[in-house]
Amino acid sequence: MATGESGSKTDPRDALETSDPSSLVPEPMPLPAPDSSDAAAPIDGEPSEAVTDASDATSRKRSGDRHSGGNHKAMSLFSRQGLRPQMLRWRRQLAAVSAMESTLQTEEDAALRKRSLALRYRAMAGEKLGVLLPEAYALVREAGRRALSMRHYDVQIIGGIALYEGCITEMQTGEGKTLTATLPMYLHSLVGKGAHLATVNDYLARRDAEWMQPLYKLLGLDVGIIQTDNDQTDRRKSYAAEVTYGTAKEFGFDFLRDRLLLRAQNRLQTEMLGDAGGGFSDGGDQPVMRGMHFCLVDEADSILIDEARTPLIIGSIEDTVRDQIVETYHWASKHATEYELDEHFEIDPDTKQYELTARGRQKVRSLPKSDLVRTMGLVDMYEYTERAVKVAREFLLDRQYVVRPNDKGVEEIVIVDEFTGRLAEGRKWRDGIHQAIEAKEDIEISVPTGQAARITVQDLFLRYPHLAGMTGTAATSAREMRKIYRTPVICVPTNKPPQRKRLPDKVFGNMMAKFEAIVKEVADVHATSRPVLIGTRSIDKSEIVSRLLTERGIQHQVLNANNVEQEAEIVADAGLANRVTVATNMAGRGTDIKLADAVEAKGGMHVICTELHDAARIDRQLIGRCGRQGDQGSYRQYLSLDDDILKGGLGPDKAEKLKSQGESMTNSIDSYAAKFRRAQRKVEKKHFRDRMVLMHHEKERKKMQREIGQDPYLDTPD
Numbered sequence: 001m002a003t004g005e006s007g008s009k010t011d012p013r014d015a016l017e018t019s020d021p022s023s024l025v026p027e028p029m030p031l032p033a034p035d036s037s038d039a040a041a042p043i044d045g046e047p048s049e050a051v052t053d054a055s056d057a058t059s060r061k062r063s064g065d066r067h068s069g070g071n072h073k074a075m076s077l078f079s080r081q082g083l084r085p086q087m088l089r090w091r092r093q094l095a096a097v098s099a100m101e102s103t104l105q106t107e108e109d110a111a112l113r114k115r116s117l118a119l120r121y122r123a124m125a126g127e128k129l130g131v132l133l134p135e136a137y138a139l140v141r142e143a144g145r146r147a148l149s150m151r152h153y154d155v156q157i158i159g160g161i162a163l164y165e166g167c168i169t170e171m172q173t174g175e176g177k178t179l180t181a182t183l184p185m186y187l188h189s190l191v192g193k194g195a196h197l198a199t200v201n202d203y204l205a206r207r208d209a210e211w212m213q214p215l216y217k218l219l220g221l222d223v224g225i226i227q228t229d230n231d232q233t234d235r236r237k238s239y240a241a242e243v244t245y246g247t248a249k250e251f252g253f254d255f256l257r258d259r260l261l262l263r264a265q266n267r268l269q270t271e272m273l274g275d276a277g278g279g280f281s282d283g284g285d286q287p288v289m290r291g292m293h294f295c296l297v298d299e300a301d302s303i304l305i306d307e308a309r310t311p312l313i314i315g316s317i318e319d320t321v322r323d324q325i326v327e328t329y330h331w332a333s334k335h336a337t338e339y340e341l342d343e344h345f346e347i348d349p350d351t352k353q354y355e356l357t358a359r360g361r362q363k364v365r366s367l368p369k370s371d372l373v374r375t376m377g378l379v380d381m382y383e384y385t386e387r388a389v390k391v392a393r394e395f396l397l398d399r400q401y402v403v404r405p406n407d408k409g410v411e412e413i414v415i416v417d418e419f420t421g422r423l424a425e426g427r428k429w430r431d432g433i434h435q436a437i438e439a440k441e442d443i444e445i446s447v448p449t450g451q452a453a454r455i456t457v458q459d460l461f462l463r464y465p466h467l468a469g470m471t472g473t474a475a476t477s478a479r480e481m482r483k484i485y486r487t488p489v490i491c492v493p494t495n496k497p498p499q500r501k502r503l504p505d506k507v508f509g510n511m512m513a514k515f516e517a518i519v520k521e522v523a524d525v526h527a528t529s530r531p532v533l534i535g536t537r538s539i540d541k542s543e544i545v546s547r548l549l550t551e552r553g554i555q556h557q558v559l560n561a562n563n564v565e566q567e568a569e570i571v572a573d574a575g576l577a578n579r580v581t582v583a584t585n586m587a588g589r590g591t592d593i594k595l596a597d598a599v600e601a602k603g604g605m606h607v608i609c610t611e612l613h614d615a616a617r618i619d620r621q622l623i624g625r626c627g628r629q630g631d632q633g634s635y636r637q638y639l640s641l642d643d644d645i646l647k648g649g650l651g652p653d654k655a656e657k658l659k660s661q662g663e664s665m666t667n668s669i670d671s672y673a674a675k676f677r678r679a680q681r682k683v684e685k686k687h688f689r690d691r692m693v694l695m696h697h698e699k700e701r702k703k704m705q706r707e708i709g710q711d712p713y714l715d716t717p718d
């Protein structure tokens, strides 16, 4: 098929055909050509230009509260003058990275690991990461070459520098975001506070982490993977690793659970009165996260914009966790009297702390346990045991406490004030002692149930002092990203010039006429054995297309974003010869579609867009499925006068009028295409405004709550 004229000159998608990524962002600025004086090397592959809409991205990095006035200052630095020095600096850093390559290539693996360790010491001693960047990136590049047989391209190094500096980088589909991510993840991990990578689902978190693991391992780093069904012990271990891959959702829930737990423990402490020596350093349950330092968000547009307002809510400490705590208290109490002083435990004469001996710990391990107790983790079991032994020996019924029914008739522990001998109503021992006594007396254990906690995805990421993101399509959301997250958006050029061809839009009077034309085009392309991918806006429309294809005898696969893992496999094969795949735009996202060799020679994959999405970005995600990594490919947009986008963009009256016109139309109306783009821009603007209003209300609510001493994440209005 030949390249046709484009439907609309201002369509941002036109930019995809050019090798000049500057057209993807507002007010493009060319990358200055390297000259001998700055020792900057030319970037390998295509790019003679890289573009940013940001000035000095480093200026937005915060060391503390993102909401402080400092950010506004950073915003004022967004100026065109700021661009040139930034790009020059990045190219100079790239040159420095490349300069180390030949030396590192001659070194043994162990020497690389030693260098990595030395970098960690320097970072932890306070040396600036920017200074360590060239060596760190050179090491990661070499580790990639050795462990994965993938050497980071120059454009990936540039992307990695931008990510380190807190940008959202737009990298087209198939350009290797997964490998690029290893650069800032490694560098930020050096300070020892962890680095998180947030993906859209469990499957991608696991797949990417396992794929990149050999690289990290070569440099002496552990990789943690958070999965929805992980217990607290596994999570704690994963967060303790230098780099941790997980989903935004799990990071959010862990943050909330930890916050609930800390609050519950604090409350116990502040409510503590009659201490009676019950002071353990911490309770059996501890937070799983060790802070939030750096987060790299994959598919940043989906997570940071589309899902920004999604609230993550937990009603209470999860029932299973609660049951686990209760059962462990009972288990520890049941065996408490079996431990002998000196043989199984010792008492520190100064602090009066109980500590298990090696034999005591061995006993803990050998005792029978239920499944729930077993998942608690050994360290926790030791602590529960030490506490139970202490309670069995030192806390006596009718001396330090009595058991009495409260006004609801439920039996509870009431402390006897050791000085006055009176009952101290409402007081509680801290650090799990009170609960251990409840277990001893076999009455209901008052584990804090937690309370409703809520955080939006947006708030979650705003809590990270260092945030960066990667996406195939961020340029059209640049303004929003900058406004909300203070993250500049930069376009990273492709490694090879793109060869994707845009065919002219086709407009039809109604949906069925459109779908019939689509199926005819599928049949034509299919006859050449090129693969075809058809993207729809919804599952029911996928089904209509599928039915029509079946009627024409065209074999095909249908995907609709239900089974992530299985779909990823089908999408990965969508580039094979003769494949026809029908998918909602979002199905199988994050999965690379590789072309079969024979297909490339015939013109690559053909993508058919059946309708405009509310956000142009989603359309571009679909289009980006073809012509990846300089492959051949083509795409065409189909439209009809009853498309939803017209109702949203032009209003119901105008849309209805067009629709009734469409019923009787038989001639070509392709010139109407511009109306659809206009409607899409209007819808995008409306959504943007709505999100801003919501954000403003949320901000006000949080401010008010803080003023009255509430926690905006835990004291949530229903």
Ligand SMILES: Nc1ncnc2c1ncn2[C@@H]1O[C@H](COP(=O)(O)OP(=O)(O)OP(=O)(O)O)[C@@H](O)[C@H]1O
Pocket (backbone or CB within 6 Å): 149, 150, 151, 152, 153, 156, 171, 172, 173, 174, 175, 176, 177, 178, 179, 472, 589, 590, 591, 592, 593
């Ligand atoms: N430096 C490199 N050297 C060799 N191969 C590479 C390199 N970088 C990436 N690749 C290959 O490019 C392909 C695409 O990588 P990846 O899946 O990370 O792309 P992506 O940008 O995440 O795409 P998508 O938008 O589909 O998620 C992979 O098969 C990977 O092996």
